[in-house]
Structures are given as structure tokens and as C-alpha cells.
Amino acid sequence: MTRQAHNKPEWAGRPASRALLLEVSSDWLKLIEVTASRGNVSVCRSHLEPLEPGADIAQALRKAIASGHFSRIPVRSCIPRQLVNVRLLELPSTEPSEIADMVELQIGRQTPYSLNEILSGYKLLGLVRQGAYTQVMLVIVQRSIVRERYYTIEGAGLAVERMTVSSEGVLNWFLYHTRKEAPDRLRMLLDVDASFTHMIVIQHGNVVFSRSLMWGARQATEGLDVFVQRVKEAFQSCVEALRGEKIAEVTLSGASHSLDGIDAVIQEALSIPCKKADCLSDVNLTNGRVTLRDAQYATASMTALVGMALAPNRLDFNFVxxxxxxxxxxxxxxxxxxxxxxxxxxxxxxxxxxxxxxxxxxxxxxxxxxxxxxxxxxxxxxxxxxxxxxxxxxxxQDQRFLPEHLLPVIYGSLPVHVYLEILDIDAAKAQVTMNGTAPSRKDIRELIRLLEESPYFSGVEEGSGTVMNRDERFVFQVIARFEGGEPQ
The missing domain is CATH 1.20.5 (Single alpha-helices involved in coiled-coils or other helix-helix interfaces)
Incomplete structure (x- = not known):
């Protein structure tokens, strides 16, 4: 089966500056708080607690937060792989809208539950069959499981930022751990937890096969035969699904580090090179405060939480x-x-x-x-x-003796070459005083005569100060009283 390389880089994880990560399985309560600086992730607080059937998880989580002095920030949680249904589908389309419709049709066929009882999500993995098909990872989970976990976390006084599946965390860690290796190689990961083993096969940064094996580290005391048999059965299904493509290497993680000889047994059973890897080696453990390597936690896998811490931006699923x-x-x-x-x-x-x-x-x-x-x-x-x-x-005042009536009469009475220099109309004294010059006394008398003949003046007299100036003109003063007017 030919697969096209994924178009995004093999590793593009961006750790958050601070994150609170939680996984609740049937066996363990796992809680860690991490910080990141310059791309390096450090586990600053942790709490692992074995769970008994019927345990009050909300109460246990509340006590863990208080005793461990965890930050009360929104938590990123994951649902264990054995509680969800994961299907890898090859759909005959490359159009996102058509793929969405096809996935909607496939959901009801991939689970015995009704649509009202489940939540689902999917993501595109890449093109297969010469680019004519698209491989899709479909995840289905019961609503009751998601609801129960939400209520548990909120009952402990925390808010939920994201509820994903452990497969995404395991994949993130595996991609980080193998980031320097060739991306086109088919690699298998067996992440051993307390009561189950998470099996994934990746190529070009995507999951091409996934299976949950009902065998965990707690069953190791009974021997590895059952584990080997289930791995071989899953491996055979994987070979058939991959249409003959060969897996180059097998990696064991999680609780496998406490199981002596398990890598040699798997290598012999599958005839494929097998090695162990410790996810805790890819993060910093704060001195004196984190005890994740203690023997009492040997059966618990921290792979999913470490992967979620390394690349929270690569968590695509969120069930609400x-x-x-x-x-x-x-x-x-x-x-x-x-x-x-x-x-x-x-x-x-x-x-x-x-x-x-x-x-x-x-x-x-x-x-x-x-x-x-x-x-x-x-x-x-x-x-x-x-x-x-x-x-x-x-x-x-008599309207006849207004200036606008008197001036035309006065200037109409002036003989030729007689000029007035001062004209004073005194309404209070009912008279007009005129000072001016004339070429002769005859002209002055002519002025007096004309004023007397007008209907406006009477008693017109020449002043006593008439003299001749240097221009041989007579400087005179004439006083004319208003006709019938009396001083006011």
C-alpha cells in the first residue's frame, strides 16, 4: 500500500508554559503539572495513586491537588485507549466536505450504540492508494464516559480545557522520541500500562494502525505468554491492514521498563528488532519533588501525559x-x-x-x-x-426748522462768490448763525434780503464784526431767527 508523505513536519510540538495533565484509568489516578522553558519540559509536581473499584475519584483528586499544591488551572485530560473505539478508515475522496459526509455515514456502522449514546470525532491522516483515497482516524466514545469524567474533574474544583484520548498523547511522545529517524519507516510502539497495552504503528508522522491489547504489567506475574500471543495476533492483523508492508522496528514503552526480558521475547516472536524506551527520559524531573521512578509506580505508564505535555498543540480531539x-x-x-x-x-x-x-x-x-x-x-x-x-x-421742535429743511433754503440764498465757513443751527435759541466771506458788502446785504424773503427766517441781522481780510474779502456773521420760532 503506497502512502504519501504528510505535508507537515515530523515534529512541530510547542509545549505550554504551564499545564495540568490528568489521566484516570481503571487502575491509576495520574496527575502531573509541567512547565516549559525554551522547548524543554519539566515535571514540577506529580501524583500517582492506585484506584480500587468504586473509589471516589473526585475526592481523591481533590485531596491530591490540595496535598500536592497543584496550580488550579484548567486541566487537559485524556480518556484511556481501551475505553474508546478507534477506527482507521480509507475513504474514496479527497474533498473535506465529502469526507465529512462519509464519516457521518460510517459512525453508525462502527459501533453497536445508538447515535444518542456516543460522541465522535475524526482527523485526516493522509492520502493512500496513489492519492485517490484519504485515510481517516475515527474515534467514538460513549457519552456517559465523557460526562462522568467531566463531572469528576469539576467535582474536584477544576475546569476542563480539553478532553482527548490517550492515543494522541502516546503518538506525540513517540514522534518526539523518534524525531531524528527517517519518517518513512514503519515503526510499532507497544505502550504497556497496568491492565492494557496500547499498540500503534506510525509512518510519516501518522497512525496507520491502532489496537488495544487486554494485557498489562499487572498480569506479568503470570508470565509473558498471553502477552506475546496477543501481540502476535494484533501484528498479523496489522500486516493484513498494511497489505504486506514490513515494520522496521518495535519500541516498548510505559511499564515495560520494569519487565525484564520483554523486549527479547517480542523480538523473537515477531522477528523484528525490538528495544525499550523510557518516556520520562524526555522530560526533566524536578529534584526532590517528583518520584515517578519509584518502584511502587512501576506498573503505571506515563507516556500519554508526557506526550500531551510535549505537544499540546497537536491534540486534535476534544470531547465535550x-x-x-x-x-x-x-x-x-x-x-x-x-x-x-x-x-x-x-x-x-x-x-x-x-x-x-x-x-x-x-x-x-x-x-x-x-x-x-x-x-x-x-x-x-x-x-x-x-x-x-x-x-x-x-x-x-417745529418740523419746518429741521436741518434737512433749512439747509437747502440757506444754500439757495447764497449769492455768487459768497462762501460759508461756519453754519450753526441752534434749535434751542431758534436761530441760525452763519460765518463766511463775501467779495463785497453788497453781497452780504443780498444774502440778508434773500433770507428775509424766505418763509423760514425773520429778523435777519448782520453782526458788528464785519472786516476785510488780506484777500480783500469781507469776513461777516449773519444771524437769522426762525420765522415764528421762539427760543426753547
Missing amino acids: PDVVRLREQINLQSRLWMRFSTWLVVALGCASLYGLLTTGYRTHQRNRLQDEATALEALALRVERQHEVIRAAHER
């Missing part, structure tokens, strides 16, 4: 119960409405503040204008009285 998903949606909507309400209150507060400031400013302006009006009131009254005096004077 419908109740929790609905609760998160409600919480999200509540937060959105809370933010909207907060912004609305802020907006109303700003509008109210603006209204208060505007009202205060207008009140201040009104008071200032009132003060200015009060200050100008006395001046306005005085000006008004002056206007009344002027109006009264105009009312008492």
Missing part, C-alpha cells in the same frame, strides 16, 4: 458532553449580555453626565448673562431717559 457544551454556550451568552449591559450602563452614564454638564453650563451662562444684565440695567435706564429727552425735544 452536550450538557457542558450547552452550559458553556449559555455562559458565553451571559458574558456577552453582561458586557452589553455594562456598555449600555456606561453609555447611559455618559449621556447623563453630558446632560448634567450641558445643563450646568447653560445655567452658568444664564446666571452670568443675568448678572451682566443687572449691571447694565442702570446704564440702560439712563440711556432710556436721554432718549426720552431727545424724543420730547423732537416733538416740541
Whole structure:
């Protein structure tokens, strides 16, 4: 079977700066807290506790967190491989939308449970059969299992960040451990835990075969014959699924490091080179605080948790119960409405503040204008009285003797070459005083005669100060009283 190389690099793990990782199997409660610096992962806190049937896991987890001083951060947890159904499918399409429809049809065929009882997820592994087919990993798990684990973790006072399957953690560690080897080689991993063994075969960074073997380190006291037989049966199924492709190497991990001679037995049974690998050698164990290598934990595999710590960004599956998903949606909507309400209150507060400031400013302006009006009131009254005096004077004054009526008469009476220099219309004395120059006294008398003949003046007289100036012109003054006018 020809497989195309995966287009992403063999190792692209990015450890989180701090993470809390949890795996609860039928035998062990495994909890570690890790930190990362410059790509190096360190286990700073750990707790491993054997579980008896019917144990209160939430209570045990709560005590472990308190006694171990773990950080109360959202936890990444994984479901053991033996509790999920993993299927590798080859689908005749390369279009994501078509693949999604095909997977939807396959879900009901791959499990005896109804769709209401299960949760499922899948991821694309790569192209096979000359690129005409796509290999897909389909994972199916019962809703009750996921719901129970969520409630257990939340009952211990922790939030769940992700609920994946242990296969992803095991794969991540194996890819990290073999990152310097040729990616096109078929390699088998047997990760031995307390009561089961996780078998995966990888090529080009993806799982091409997966199987859960019901044999673990606790059964090793009865001998390795059962284990070897089950490995051989799974190996035969793998050879058939891979259509004759040969596996280059077998790696034993997890609790296998405490089982003497198991690598030699597997190598002899499969006729394939076999070696042991310790996942804890790929992380730093903080001195004096971590006891993961103690003999009492020899039957527990930490491979899945170490792989989750090394590459949390490569965890693709996340199973969430419908109740929790609905609760998160409600919480999200509540937060959105809370933010909207907060912004609305802020907006109303700003509008109210603006209204208060505007009202205060207008009140201040009104008071200032009132003060200015009060200050100008006395001046306005005085000006008004002056206007009344002027109006009264105009009312008492004969309209005939207004300047606009007198000036045409005066200038119409001026003889030729007689010039006025000063013209004073005194309404209070009812007279007009004219100062000017004339070429002769005859012209002055002519001016007096013409003014006397007008209907506006009477009693026109020449002043006594008539003299001749250096220009040989007579400087004169003529006083004309208004006709019928009396001094006011």
C-alpha cells in the first residue's frame, strides 16, 4: 500500500508554559503539572495513586491537588485507549466536505450504540492508494464516559480545557522520541500500562494502525505468554491492514521498563528488532519533588501525559458532553449580555453626565448673562431717559426748522462768490448763525434780503464784526431767527 508523505513536519510540538495533565484509568489516578522553558519540559509536581473499584475519584483528586499544591488551572485530560473505539478508515475522496459526509455515514456502522449514546470525532491522516483515497482516524466514545469524567474533574474544583484520548498523547511522545529517524519507516510502539497495552504503528508522522491489547504489567506475574500471543495476533492483523508492508522496528514503552526480558521475547516472536524506551527520559524531573521512578509506580505508564505535555498543540480531539457544551454556550451568552449591559450602563452614564454638564453650563451662562444684565440695567435706564429727552425735544421742535429743511433754503440764498465757513443751527435759541466771506458788502446785504424773503427766517441781522481780510474779502456773521420760532 503506497502512502504519501504528510505535508507537515515530523515534529512541530510547542509545549505550554504551564499545564495540568490528568489521566484516570481503571487502575491509576495520574496527575502531573509541567512547565516549559525554551522547548524543554519539566515535571514540577506529580501524583500517582492506585484506584480500587468504586473509589471516589473526585475526592481523591481533590485531596491530591490540595496535598500536592497543584496550580488550579484548567486541566487537559485524556480518556484511556481501551475505553474508546478507534477506527482507521480509507475513504474514496479527497474533498473535506465529502469526507465529512462519509464519516457521518460510517459512525453508525462502527459501533453497536445508538447515535444518542456516543460522541465522535475524526482527523485526516493522509492520502493512500496513489492519492485517490484519504485515510481517516475515527474515534467514538460513549457519552456517559465523557460526562462522568467531566463531572469528576469539576467535582474536584477544576475546569476542563480539553478532553482527548490517550492515543494522541502516546503518538506525540513517540514522534518526539523518534524525531531524528527517517519518517518513512514503519515503526510499532507497544505502550504497556497496568491492565492494557496500547499498540500503534506510525509512518510519516501518522497512525496507520491502532489496537488495544487486554494485557498489562499487572498480569506479568503470570508470565509473558498471553502477552506475546496477543501481540502476535494484533501484528498479523496489522500486516493484513498494511497489505504486506514490513515494520522496521518495535519500541516498548510505559511499564515495560520494569519487565525484564520483554523486549527479547517480542523480538523473537515477531522477528523484528525490538528495544525499550523510557518516556520520562524526555522530560526533566524536578529534584526532590517528583518520584515517578519509584518502584511502587512501576506498573503505571506515563507516556500519554508526557506526550500531551510535549505537544499540546497537536491534540486534535476534544470531547465535550452536550450538557457542558450547552452550559458553556449559555455562559458565553451571559458574558456577552453582561458586557452589553455594562456598555449600555456606561453609555447611559455618559449621556447623563453630558446632560448634567450641558445643563450646568447653560445655567452658568444664564446666571452670568443675568448678572451682566443687572449691571447694565442702570446704564440702560439712563440711556432710556436721554432718549426720552431727545424724543420730547423732537416733538416740541417745529418740523419746518429741521436741518434737512433749512439747509437747502440757506444754500439757495447764497449769492455768487459768497462762501460759508461756519453754519450753526441752534434749535434751542431758534436761530441760525452763519460765518463766511463775501467779495463785497453788497453781497452780504443780498444774502440778508434773500433770507428775509424766505418763509423760514425773520429778523435777519448782520453782526458788528464785519472786516476785510488780506484777500480783500469781507469776513461777516449773519444771524437769522426762525420765522415764528421762539427760543426753547
